[in-house]
Amino acid sequence: MRILDQYSILWVCVSCIMHEANGECGDCHNPDGHEGGEPLNRVDYRNSAMGMFSSEHDEECLRYILGADAPGDYECDCETIPFSVRDCDGCGSEFHGERHAMTEWSE
DSSP, X not given: OOOOSOEEEEEEOHHHHHHHHHSOOGGGGOTTOOSSSSXXXXXXXXXXXXXXXXXXXXXXXXXXXXXXXXXXXXXXXXXXXXXXXXXXXXXXXXXXXXXXXXXXXXX
């Protein structure tokens, strides 16, 4: 197995990352449907995963995750943007807010 050379980091909204993780989000139970668009409709879910490759993390983050003195429950914050005005790469939602990293690769 080889590491894929062609991949891109997608920044997706909370609804999209919840769909990736759980298959549903809070808007699934909303009578009006999803506010920003159908979650993950712009993502090839067969060639994508939550998070990003270790090579995309910054050095400080990798030191904490891989270092000998890293606490067992430590999680980095490289894969989350607390507030973004960018459209969601997963559904196209124009709503501002938190974005989470996903990686999509080509075969």
